Amino acid sequence: MSLLTYAVEPFLPTLFVHTNTPSAYPFTRARSLSPFQPYLSWNDPTDDAIMLDALHQSMVYLRQLVAAEGQHVAHAPLYPNYAISTTTAEAIYGDSLPRLRRIKKRVDPTNVMGLAGGFKI
Numbered sequence: 499m500s501l502l503t504y505a506v507e508p509f510l511p512t513l514f515v516h517t518n519t520p521s522a523y524p525f526t527r528a529r530s531l532s533p534f535q536p537y538l539s540w541n542d543p544t545d546d547a548i549m550l551d552a553l554h555q556s557m558v559y560l561r562q563l564v565a566a567e568g569q570h571v572a573h574a575p576l577y578p579n580y581a582i583s584t585t586t587a588e589a590i591y592g593d594s595l596p597r598l599r600r601i602k603k604r605v606d607p608t609n610v611m612g613l614a615g616g617f618k619i
Contacts, residue, residue, distance in 0.1 A: 500549070502556075505535040524575035525592030533577035534560075553582060578617060587617045595619065 514527035524531060538553045564571055576589050588595055598619045602611070612618065 500540045501538070502553075503537045504560075505537070506532050507535070508532045520594070522591060522594045522598055523578070525594040526575065529574075531575065531577065533580055535577075535580040536582070550582075554584065557582065581617070585617070587619055590617055591619070 509531050511530045513530045514524075521527075536553055536557060538549055540549050561571055573592070575592060576585055578590050581590060591598055602619050606612075
């Protein structure tokens with residue numbers, strides 16, 4: 499048995515008007531976000547590679563489709579909680595990544611947080 503769903507969470511366009519202070523995420527406040535959550539589940543672990551490839555291909559296709567419809571998503575910040583494991587830190591943090599790496603080097607010189615899961619800075 500398999501299940502594939504997609505959910506869009508439209509946030510208000512005023513989401514980022516409360517401050518002009520730079521933040522790590524999103525790396526641009528030029529437009530509001532509408533996080534997109536793909537969800538895929540399956541029972542047979544031997545299908546892992548096939549299903550993850552199908553998820554990746556569907557995301558590529560959907561990004562192409564919305565771009566063709568006039569949505570400017572090529573460099574939109576990706577929502578970390580919904581990003582698939584092959585997503586790069588650059589795709590999530592964009593122009594903020596060099597600053598985040600400098601901060602990390604200063605506050606975590608022994609890379610303790612590198613032992614945790616998640617997107618590596």
